[in-house]
Amino acid sequence: MSDAPAKLRPANPAEAMVLKTLAWTWPFYFIGALYVVGPVLAWTLGGLALLSLYLGPAIRPDLRATGTIPPVVWAWILGMLVMLVALWVGHVDWGLGLKKTIKSSIGWAKGWALLALFPLIGAVLPIRREILARGQCIVGLWTLALLPILAVAPYIGLPEKIFTSPFKAVGGPGPEYFSVYFFTYDPSSWTPRWQFFAPWSPFAALLGVVMVLFALEEKDRRWRAAGIAAGIAMILMSKSRMGLVGLVACTIGPRMLPLILRGWAWQIVALITASLAVIGPALLQGFKDGVAAFKGARADSTRVRETLQRIAGERWQNEAFWFGHGTVQPGPHLVEYMPIGSHHTWWGLLFVKGLVGFLAMLVPLLWQTCLALLDAARNPRGRLPLGIVMTLVLLSMGENIEIEAYMMWPGLMVLGLHARELADEQMERMKQRTLQARAA
Numbered sequence: 001m002s003d004a005p006a007k008l009r010p011a012n013p014a015e016a017m018v019l020k021t022l023a024w025t026w027p028f029y030f031i032g033a034l035y036v037v038g039p040v041l042a043w044t045l046g047g048l049a050l051l052s053l054y055l056g057p058a059i060r061p062d063l064r065a066t067g068t069i070p071p072v073v074w075a076w077i078l079g080m081l082v083m084l085v086a087l088w089v090g091h092v093d094w095g096l097g098l099k100k101t102i103k104s105s106i107g108w109a110k111g112w113a114l115l116a117l118f119p120l121i122g123a124v125l126p127i128r129r130e131i132l133a134r135g136q137c138i139v140g141l142w143t144l145a146l147l148p149i150l151a152v153a154p155y156i157g158l159p160e161k162i163f164t165s166p167f168k169a170v171g172g173p174g175p176e177y178f179s180v181y182f183f184t185y186d187p188s189s190w191t192p193r194w195q196f197f198a199p200w201s202p203f204a205a206l207l208g209v210v211m212v213l214f215a216l217e218e219k220d221r222r223w224r225a226a227g228i229a230a231g232i233a234m235i236l237m238s239k240s241r242m243g244l245v246g247l248v249a250c251t252i253g254p255r256m257l258p259l260i261l262r263g264w265a266w267q268i269v270a271l272i273t274a275s276l277a278v279i280g281p282a283l284l285q286g287f288k289d290g291v292a293a294f295k296g297a298r299a300d301s302t303r304v305r306e307t308l309q310r311i312a313g314e315r316w317q318n319e320a321f322w323f324g325h326g327t328v329q330p331g332p333h334l335v336e337y338m339p340i341g342s343h344h345t346w347w348g349l350l351f352v353k354g355l356v357g358f359l360a361m362l363v364p365l366l367w368q369t370c371l372a373l374l375d376a377a378r379n380p381r382g383r384l385p386l387g388i389v390m391t392l393v394l395l396s397m398g399e400n401i402e403i404e405a406y407m408m409w410p411g412l413m414v415l416g417l418h419a420r421e422l423a424d425e426q427m428e429r430m431k432q433r434t435l436q437a438r439a440a
Helices: 013-023 025-030 034-058 071-093 097-110 114-124 129-155 166-170 201-215 221-238 241-261 263-296 299-319 345-378 380-398 409-439
Strands: 161-164 179-181
Touching: 013 025, 013 034, 013 129, 013 409, 025 034, 025 129, 034 097, 034 114, 034 166, 034 409, 071 097, 071 114, 071 345, 071 409, 114 409, 129 201, 129 221, 129 409, 201 221, 201 241, 201 380, 201 409, 221 241, 241 345, 241 380, 299 345, 345 380, 345 409, 380 409
Parallel strands: none
Antiparallel strands: 161 179
């Protein structure tokens, strides 16, 4: 085995900042600072990316912009700016006042803005995939080292929550974002489940999926094994249904896509399609039974989420169609007082920011998904971006993406990096055609 991957080193200050931030994930969690670190990293490197674009050749060579901003990254930037405008209009429509508007705008800078800043950073600054993959595997090694104490904590009398950090003074969605836990108890079964360095367990599971996706890109076998093992442990110990779905779909799906370009695969699909006429009804019933069992695994959680979505949808249509209500609102006892507009990105967008905000998120995400799908079908380079996009879609179905972007930043950075790779490839093809035309 070559020693080259093990000796991977940052090539510039941007890569060093990224690698150190990932490597220090657990220490940052221990002091309750992760929610602060994400936005600080986004705005620091985002400012550096804009400075690199502005200065051009005048900046130090190892920080020069890798090219212009790709169109899909412009879509993310414009979409998130539209989110800010929708927020302001919603606050004005509902008379929420200047103080509330300023507070929500700061929240936008720590949430939605990150969905534009990190793709911009990945597209402009010379940050390699290898650095991000190695950083995630380092987090995985930390996780494996801490796994024994986390696993035995509920059985040796250790408390669930260790403490809540003073960093909560900076403001955020809730104290859980600044709290340090050994484990928590599932309220439906009173069995322990683990959330690792995430604010709650289902999100930890999808962070485990992201870790596995990055680890599969790691060239060093030892680091790759650490990342995959830690990611799977996070998924299993979080006891999240969505995490299990993501582990299978987001890793296998992108690797199956190249089959659509092969003739023999289409013949197999035709054979399977013909056989469905015979076994289709039984498969359909089995699928329905599986969905029912999946939902029944945590029936109370499913009921609350479905009720929240129904209330959000009805109130959006009847009260604030275009720009939403401006903010989440307390829910009734029926949904255990969970805020209306939470627990689902798309219904939350409709309720809080209306159809305008919904489209501001949908357009760049669809665009990015199409790019990843097309590239994954013809090039292994597209597997990681497609897996990340699929994870984001899964996350959006049960969580609010904007308040979790501070932990999804390596994946968001990869989306910008992938857009840059595609833009460079297209530019190279155009140069080749120009040379060929001149030669002719």
